[in-house]
Ligand code: ZN
C-alpha cells in the first residue's frame with residue numbers, strides 16, 4: 001500500500017534530489033515563499049535547515065503554536081523556537097549537524113549583513129551560494145496550485161464586474177482601486193495580491209504607475225492591473241477601458257495589443273523557449289513600427305509570488321513545461337497620450353495554453369458616461 005503523503009513531503013523529496021544533483025549535503029532555506037512551499041508554514045519569520053535525513057524549522061515565539069499546526073507530521077520536522085537570538089541558535093544547530101558539510105544557502109534571499117553575521121558564527125560549515133533551486137521546482141504547479149490560482153483569478157474577475165458599473169467621471173483612481181480591493185476581499189480573497197494599479201488618461205503611458213488622485217474624465221483611457229490572493233496564490237490581470245466612446249487611435253492601439261497577446265498565447269506551450277513567446281508578441285509590434293513602445297517583457301510566472309519564474313523575456317532560453325502558470329501581458333505606451341495593456345493568466349500544457357479565467361477582451365470596452 002502506498003501511504004498518502006502531504007504535498008510538502010513530496011516537495012521535500014524533490015528538493016532533496018535537486019540538492020543531491022548539485023553535490024550538496026543540505027540547504028538552508030531563508031526565502032519565506034520557499035519555506036511555505038516546502039513546509040506549509042506561513043509565518044513572517046522562519047528558516048529551514050534541510051539535510052538528507054533531517055528537517056529543522058526555526059521560528060520565533062509568535063509562531064510557536066502555528067508552526068506545529070501548519071507543518072504536516074509526515075515531514076518528521078523538528079521545531080526550534082528560541083526566545084531570543086534566533087540566528088545564533090540557527091548557527092549553533094548548523095555547526096552541530098553540518099560541520100564540514102556542503103550546505104547551500106539562498107544567496108539571492110539573504111541580506112549581506114545577516115549573512116556576514118551568520119557566516120561568522122557558523123564558519124565551519126562549507127556554505128555554498130545557490131540560486132533558483134526551490135524556485136525552479138515551484139515554477140511547475142500541481143493541480144491544487146493551478147486550482148488556487150484559478151480561484152484567485154475568478155475572485156478578481158467577479159470583483160471587477162462589480163466595480164465597472166460604478167465608474168463615473170470625477171471618480172479618483174484611488175477610490176476605484178479601493179472599491180476593487182474591498183470587493184475582492186468580499187468575494188473571498190485573503191487580500192489583494194499586490195497594490196492594485198488604477199491609472200487613467202495620459203498616466204496610462206506609465207506601465208507601472210502608482211494609483212493616483214486623478215479624477216476620471218470623459219474620453220480617458222482607464223487601465224486596471226489587479227489580482228487577488230487566495231490560499232497564498234496570486235492572480236494578476238489587466239484590462240484597459242475607455243470612458244465613453246473610443247476614438248480611432250484608441251481602437252487601433254487596442255487592436256495591436258490584442259493581436260500581440262493572441263500571438264503570444266498561441267506561441268505558449270510546453271517545449272518552447274520562454275523567449276519565443278516574447279518574440280511572438282514583440283514581432284507583431286515590430287511589424288507595425290511600434291516595438292519601441294513595448295517597454296517591458298511579455299509575462300512572468302505566477303504562484304506564491306506575483307512575479308516568479310519563468311520570465312517570458314526577450315531571448316530567455318529556459319524551456320517552458322506543462323504545469324507552469326504565466327501571465328501574458330503585452331502593452332503599448334505613448335508618452336503624453338496613454339497606454340494600453342491586456343494581461344491574462346494561462347496554464348502551459350503540451351498543446352494550446354489554457355486561460356484560467358474568461359474576461360472580455362475582444363474589443364476595447366467603452367464604459368458608459
Ligand atoms: Zn499585472
Ligand code: ZN
Pocket residue numbers: 236300327329343
Ligand atoms: Zn503581471
